[in-house]
Amino acid sequence: MENKEKEYKKKGSWNETNLKTAVDLVLTKQMSLRQASVKYDIPKSTLHDKVASLNAGKEVSFVPKMGRFSKTFSPEYEELLVNHVKDLSNRCLPLMKKEFLKLAYDLAVALNIPHRFNCEKSAAGKHFYYDFMARHPDLSLRTPESMSMMRAVGFNKPQVDLFFINLDKLMTLYNFSPSNIYNCDETGVSCVQKHQKLSLQKLFVK
Template sequence: MPTTYKRKNEERAKWSAGSLKNAIECVQNRTLGVNEAARQFGIPKTTLKDRIKKGDAIKQHRLGPSSALGEDAEPKLHATHTKIANIWICTRSGVRLIWDFQLAEKLKLKHTFNKEGGKAGYDWLNSFLRRHPDISIRKAEGISVNRVTGMNCLSVKHYFTLLENVLTVPTCSQN
């Protein structure tokens, strides 16, 4: 499963962007060779050679595969999920998967979702929620039948009339 995969080699991209920039400057100014700059700044020499050749040292590279919807559509989907969360709509994850699929279809995005089932995958949703920790899926609380029937218009009006009487009637402590 993609959500529980543990990388075998965790030594990838441990260098910082500043050290890469300094190493490239040293090589381009000819103060250090590629091998010596790679050793001194702790960058793999193949990475240093590739970045010098391409000239994209400043660009941030994300490790791993890209998002299923692409980098452009993910903010739109994030905004939709945030809007749903802000109006306190509690939805199950299955409903969210269907909404995400429909949004991808509506925006005509290239995706790998299940077209027969008409919904995105659970693994995709889990990785999306991991990339955006400010979004959470809430569970609706169960309400008993007695509580629902007790909250009718008459009982609420009765409660507020009693409350108004208590607040308007003077008591001994108000003197």
Template sequence: MSFGKASKAFGIPKTTILDHKNGKYKMGSVPGRKPVIPKNLEDSMVAKAIEASNKGFGVSKKQLLLKTARLCRTSKLPTPFKNGVPADTWWQGLKSRHPELSLRKPEALSSARTKMMNPTVIHNFFKDLAKIVSELGIAAKPERVWNCDETGKKFQHRPINVVARKGARVVSSRTSDSRENVTILACVNAAGTTI
């Protein structure tokens, strides 16, 4: 196939194909500057940030930038960062290299509740619930199955956005165990009637 036909067939400029053929660019190279932090260190840093988020100790964007600056200092990596701290352009580049990252607003979750968020406890709850619904004979009577949920405005800090995996369903951040709030109790049954 000629360079002209390849250009049309794959939508790649002819000059780009010629540059690769003549060895101007290495195979697998990407446009732009080489990342400041080596790939293995960056991958490890991203994995640790996601792991921290999964455990309820997510780091904010600012914290990640400061930790990156510290990593560069301790590893003696030459950086183009102003005052040694990466700017927003570095963050945007990091997100493009790791599309699984995003800033998410975590739910406030007390330490006591985090202990109950595991598959065994949740499975046992629904198993017990199914048993009770069956024993009471209300499985076919949706108007008798009610769900009540209290919610309200808590008098504690709201967690800041933290770095987490894109699409993560649960992103939590630990807060104080303060129970002061204004409470609202909402009730709805399985037939859709509300109180």
């Protein structure tokens, strides 16, 4: 029982380099399984499985994995999501949490990536969201202030310049005709309301 507890505590704590080195030493018969396991702090069962798979000609992953589940998106696709969230935030169109979860689901479906998202709701789950945010600390979930506060602190030259820069980009890209441009004032649109939390890029001010 004591040995099993010690091995359980080591599970997933090893790194990719140590595992590759240990496997190479065992395959070249420079070390036994037990010796390599002790020296590189890798569970003997894990080392045995990797060596056996390689001897059988199977493909092996050397990345530590806790449990039977793995991340849905590769680092490249996660970076794509991060950049998209930042881009929308910079355009003053930050995503709500619900919108982000639906976006993640749609991306997985479009790319035919195996996932464990909720197909009935067509959205990723909360565990995916919080794990994703933890892996990308440059993003944060915030509740925006009401419009009255934004008027006091947000209506300034940099913000107005950013608005017109984005407007100019969109006009150049889509070439909107005058009949497709509308003006909307606050007569029928409430400016002070309860907001949902948004996924935004963190701003670091020196």
